[in-house]
Amino acid sequence: MIKIKLLAKARFIDGEKGVYLVIKMQDMDGKIKILLINAADAESSLRYVKRILIDHGFPPPATKNGWDKVYDKVMEETSVRAIIVRRPGFVGKSYMFSDGSIIDPEDEIGPFLDPEHKLHLSVVGQKGSLEDWKNGVAVYASYSSRIMLAISSAFSGYLLRWSEIESGGFHYHGPSSIGKTTSLLVANSIKGPRDCLGTWSATKAALEEYMAGSNDSLVTMDELFALDENPVKAAQLAGNISYMIALGKGKGRSRHYQPGTLTWSVCVLSTGELSLIEHARSADVVRMLGSEVRFVDVPADANNGLGVFESLPDDINSPDRLANLLDKNTKSFYGTAQHVFLEKLTRDLAKDNNQVRNKINKHIKYFIEKNNINPRCGPQVRMAKRFGLAYAAGCFAVKYEVLPLENNQIFKGITKCYMDAVNSRPKMFEERVENSSKKLSKFLATSDFIDIRKNNHGYSCDDIKSADGVKTIINGNIVRAVFTETLKNMIGDAAVLKRVLYEYNNADRLLCHKNGQKTWQIPTRIQGCKPRAYCFLKPSKKKN
Numbered sequence: 001m002i003k004i005k006l007l008a009k010a011r012f013i014d015g016e017k018g019v020y021l022v023i024k025m026q027d028m029d030g031k032i033k034i035l036l037i038n039a040a041d042a043e044s045s046l047r048y049v050k051r052i053l054i055d056h057g058f059p060p061p062a063t064k065n066g067w068d069k070v071y072d073k074v075m076e077e078t079s080v081r082a083i084i085v086r087r088p089g090f091v092g093k094s095y096m097f098s099d100g101s102i103i104d105p106e107d108e109i110g111p112f113l114d115p116e117h118k119l120h121l122s123v124v125g126q127k128g129s130l131e132d133w134k135n136g137v138a139v140y141a142s143y144s145s146r147i148m149l150a151i152s153s154a155f156s157g158y159l160l161r162w163s164e165i166e167s168g169g170f171h172y173h174g175p176s177s178i179g180k181t182t183s184l185l186v187a188n189s190i191k192g193p194r195d196c197l198g199t200w201s202a203t204k205a206a207l208e209e210y211m212a213g214s215n216d217s218l219v220t221m222d223e224l225f226a227l228d229e230n231p232v233k234a235a236q237l238a239g240n241i242s243y244m245i246a247l248g249k250g251k252g253r254s255r256h257y258q259p260g261t262l263t264w265s266v267c268v269l270s271t272g273e274l275s276l277i278e279h280a281r282s283a284d285v286v287r288m289l290g291s292e293v294r295f296v297d298v299p300a301d302a303n304n305g306l307g308v309f310e311s312l313p314d315d316i317n318s319p320d321r322l323a324n325l326l327d328k329n330t331k332s333f334y335g336t337a338q339h340v341f342l343e344k345l346t347r348d349l350a351k352d353n354n355q356v357r358n359k360i361n362k363h364i365k366y367f368i369e370k371n372n373i374n375p376r377c378g379p380q381v382r383m384a385k386r387f388g389l390a391y392a393a394g395c396f397a398v399k400y401e402v403l404p405l406e407n408n409q410i411f412k413g414i415t416k417c418y419m420d421a422v423n424s425r426p427k428m429f430e431e432r433v434e435n436s437s438k439k440l441s442k443f444l445a446t447s448d449f450i451d452i453r454k455n456n457h458g459y460s461c462d463d464i465k466s467a468d469g470v471k472t473i474i475n476g477n478i479v480r481a482v483f484t485e486t487l488k489n490m491i492g493d494a495a496v497l498k499r500v501l502y503e504y505n506n507a508d509r510l511l512c513h514k515n516g517q518k519t520w521q522i523p524t525r526i527q528g529c530k531p532r533a534y535c536f537l538k539p540s541k542k543k544n
Helices: 038-043 045-053 064-074 129-138 136-143 146-164 178-189 204-213 232-247 276-283 289-294 319-332 336-370 376-399 407-424 429-446 461-466 484-490 494-504
Strands: 004-012 019-026 034-037 083-085 089-093 095-097 167-172 218-221 268-274 297-301 449-451 468-472 477-483 519-521 532-536
Touching: 004 064, 004 167, 034 038, 034 045, 038 045, 045 064, 045 276, 089 136, 095 218, 095 336, 129 136, 129 319, 129 336, 136 146, 136 319, 136 407, 146 167, 146 178, 146 218, 146 268, 146 336, 146 376, 167 178, 167 232, 167 276, 167 376, 178 268, 178 336, 204 232, 232 276, 232 297, 276 297, 289 376, 297 376, 297 407, 297 468, 336 376, 336 407, 376 407, 429 477, 429 484, 468 532, 477 484, 477 519, 484 494, 484 532
Parallel strands: 004 083, 167 268, 167 297, 218 268, 449 468
Antiparallel strands: 004 019, 019 034, 089 095, 468 477, 477 532, 519 532
């Protein structure tokens, strides 16, 4: 008896050309397998079909006539249709894992993962029961705001697509041996075994495939220092990678992925001794506001003398012992939490996905309002929303009885992380530009600029150089000339000064030479006294 059957013909959900035959077969060990075989190649070559089947353990018939019968079964006509997707994650309101298994499938057959994918797929696996994981791992989040955020971030990967927040996440930074990797291991145990744990040390192409292969879930990336020995190159790579992750798409590097089609939606948790901002500054690279609010630096040290922990259980007398316990338990209990969470989430989505979206937004709004976030400050709101999404995910996990905690515990822990992130963070580049621009505007409006427009102005060279600036005429324009050293001392940061001058120039407030040079030698009408200065115009450019 030939144990092979054509189940359906499958096409890509995005309309890409290509048809695959969905084949059900029994291998030589009696195991049932589902294969996808390229229909065009199968039609043109029996040899191709034989090779695919034998490679997957199909017992070869003894005669050519037997193979002909197998081929006839494979090439039968069928009206049943199925779909193929590019990467795991949500397919409609169902969820596909990286091994192709599906929670709550909407279709009778499939969907199926692209058989010729070029992705780095997370390892799927479960060990222990959900109760084992709750009692041996999750319960200890009540002793650590950092572990609380890590666990909630893992669950937020499943909610990201149903929120209005882009891909991104959190970067735990601080010295070694304070529990950064422990937090990652706990978060990773929600998904599966430690084979899922990722690293910054990979090519950009490999990272794109890793992100797409982890679509609609958590991505963990340990030890930022592994990027490159050269700090300048490491900082540039870190900036490029974090931007690429938040953008949610790569370039595509094979015939199966046209530019822009390798996409993902992920929540990232990463670690490193330095913050991303510190990496950027050490290499004299500006980290932009958009990157900072998408990928937030969080100090790993909870500032209570216990590393990532604020307190310890009564029966554990050191943070090292608790970290070792979590290390042991995350090896023994993993993978069950995401299955239960997703089973209940997909059930809710099937009932009313708008209600799920509304609940997520309600939790985020609650987090923002309770933490008194200024709704008119865009960067603060965007940063707070990312923490708010983690809070929402934690609340969903409590509702689904995956986390043995209360919503108020989730709120308290994530708020602690948020406040520590805000208080430890240097001003964002755009904030420093805005503050410096306001400072310069006030200086130009209120400072004492001595007037040297007349030939006999009566001031000495010392008078001029000791003034805040001078009012004079350059190329027929009345300007307030601020000496170069004065402006550099006022703003300090060369990159900020460059941006402020760029904005003033765009607003027609800075007088520049035709060749673009921004400073002028000021004619003071005093022998040997020609200081260089930046020359600023009034907004109206009218004479005063």
